[in-house]
Amino acid sequence: MTQRTRVGIIFGGTSSEHDVSCMTAGGVARAIDTDRFELIGIGITPAGRWVQVDADELRELHKQGDELPRLDESRPTAVLLPGADGAGARVATIDGDRLVDVRPFDVAFTLLHGPFGEDGTIQGMFEMLGVTYVGSGVAASANGMDKDLMKRTLSASGLPGCRFVTITARQWSQEREASLERIAALGYPIFVKPARGGSSMGITKVDTLEELEQAVLFAQKFDPKLVIEEGVLGAREVEFAVLGGRGGAPRVSLPGEIVMRSDGAFYDFEAKYVSDDDAILKVPTEMDPGLRERAADVAARTFEAMGAEGLARVDLFLTADGQVLVNEINTMPGFTHISMFPSLWAASGIDYTALITDLIEQALERPVGLR
Template sequence: MAKKKVGIIFGGKSAEHEVSLQSAKNIVDAIDKNNYDVVLIGIDKEGKWHLNDQSSYLLHAEDPKLIQLNKSDDAIAIVPGEVNNQLIHATDALGLDQLDVVFPIVHGTLGEDGSLQGMMRLVNLPFVGPSVLGSAVCMDKDIAKRLLKGAGIKVAKGLTYTRAKKSKINFQEAVELLGTPMFIKPANQGSSVGVSKVSTEDEFHEAIESAFHYDHKVVIEETIVGREIECSVLGNADPIASKLGEILPRTEFYSYESKYIDEKGAELSIPADVSDEVTKKMQQVAIDAFETLQCEGLARVDFFLTKNGDIYVNEVNTLPGFTKISMYPKLWEISGISYSELINRLLELAIERHQADLSLKSSV
C-alpha cells in the first residue's frame, strides 16, 4: 500500500510559537515512517509559510529556550478551489505533491482558534483535531465556560471584560465576588501565556494590563483550591477518555515555563492517585465537556478536584502540546496507546471526519 503524505504545519505567529516547534519535532520523530511520508510546513513569526527539509527545519532543536524555525528559501502559497494543487511553490506556482492529511500543530492564536481549521476546510484537506466551531469555542475561555455551565458542568466563577469595557474593571468588585487570590487571563490564549495570580490591587491592575497585551478580552476568575488533574480524550462520534494524570507544580502555578521549558518545573503523577470511582466520574465529565464544546479528534481536559470531591473543568485544550514532557501523549501511553500509534489514530480520525463531511450535500 502506498504511503500517505502527511503535511505537518507548525510554528505560527502566536506567543506559543516555540512550543509548536517542540511539538512538531516530537511528532516527526515518532510518526510511522513505513506508512507516512512527512511534508514539513513551517510558519514563521511574520506568518510566512516555508517548505522545510527534515534534516534542517529547526535550529537549536534540543534546547527549548533557544529552539527556532530554520526559514527556507522555498515559500509556499495556498490556492482555494483547487482539487490537487491546493499548496503551491510561491516562486514558480508549481504545485506541491498532493497531501492526504494535515496535522496542524500550531498552538495558540491563528492555530487552534479555528482560523487554520477554516483554511484547511476551504482547501478541502482533512486535518487532525476539532473543526472550526469546536476550535474557536474552546479557545475562548469565556464562551467555553458559559457553554459548559449551561450543560451542568462546574466551572470557576468569573468576570469577563472586553477592551471597550476596560474602564469598568474594579478591584473591589472583583474581590467581593471572587475573593483573593484570583487569576487574570487573556480569554484567547493557551499554555498559561499572559496568566497572573494576584492578591493586591497593584498586582491586579498590572495583571490586567499584561493580559490585554495578548487579547482584546480578559477573564478574571476565582481560585479553586484543589488538585490539578488532566484527562486526554480521543475520537470523533464515540470519544474515549484516558487514564488521569496529576500536575504537581513546584512553582506558584503551572506556568508556561513549567509546561514547556523547565523539565523540573512540575512533577507529573501518572496515573493520578485517585479512586476508581472518581476516575470514572472524571473521565465521563471529560467526554461530556468534549462533546458539549463540539470537539473532534482530540482534546485535553484540565480539571480541579477539590477536597470534598467537586470536579471543576478549568480548560479544554483542542491542540495540546506534543513535547516530550506533555501530558496528552503521556496519558495515552499509560492507557495502552503508544506515541506512534496515537499519531496514527489521529490521522485516521481526521480522514474519517473528512469523508463524513464530503458525504454532505453542498447544493439544493
C-alpha cells in the same frame, strides 16, 4: 502496494512557541508509520512565511544541546492551493511568476499552538481549501481558545466550573463601579486572565483589591477581553487526554497530575517552560477509582459539549471536598513525545506512533461539512 496517505505536517509559526512546534514536528516525523503515511513538510517561519521542508529535514528537527530547532528565513516562499480534482490540497513554491515543486497531500496535521493554530483560523482556511485536517473544527477550536465562550458553553451544558466574570475593555473603562462589584462578589484570591491566551501568559493571581488594577492592565496587553475567576484553593490539578470516539463515546486516558512544589504557587509560564523543578508531572497519577470515574466522565462530557473532534486535553481541579471542576479544554495540547497528552495515552496503551495513526484515521473518517 496501495498508495500511502500523504500527510501535510504544518508547524513553526509566528508565536513564542515556534521552537516547541518545530521540535514537535521532528518528533511526529520520526514516529509516524512510514509504511502507511508519506510526509509533506510545511513550515511557517517566525516572520509568517510558508515554506516547504523535505521529509528528511523534518526528521532532523530536534533539540541539540540547549538549542531548539527553528526555521530560518532563507527558504523561498510557498503557497497552499486546492487539490487537483477537488480533493486534498497542494503546496507549491513560488519561483518568480511560476509555481515549482507542487506537492499534493490528503490530510493536514497542524502542530501549532495558540492563536492562528488552535483558534479556528487555520481550520477555516482548510475548510475553504477543501482539505481534511486532524482535530477540532472551526467553532470548537475558536470556542476552546476563548475562556469566556468556553465557560459559558460548559455552564450551559451543566458542567461544573468555578465562578467567573467576563470584563471587556469597555466595561473596565466606562463601567468601573459595576465591574468592581461583579469582581468583588467572587471573593479573594482571584485569577485575572486574558480570555484568549495560553501558556499562562498574562495571568495573575490577585490576593487583594490593591493588586487588581495592575493585573487587569497586564492581562489587557494580551487581550482586551478578560475572564476573572474565583481562586480554587487547595485543589488537585488533574488532566485527562481525550480522543474522539470513532462512532462511540469519547475515549478518555488515565489521569495525569501537576503537582506544584511550593504551597500557593500556580502553574505559571515559568513553571511550564523555564524552571525544571517548580512543578512535577505525574503520569499517570493515583486516584480513588470512584473519583477517577467521575472525573473521567466530566472530561468526556466536556469534549462533547464543546463539540471537540480528534483530540483534546481536559484540565480539571479536584477540590478537597470532592468536587470536580473544569478549568479548561485545550484542542491542540502539547504533542512532543514527552508532553502530557502523548504520555497519558502511552500509559493507557496507545503509543506515540499508534496515536498519530489514530488521529489521521479519525480525520479521514470525518464526514464533510458542519464545522
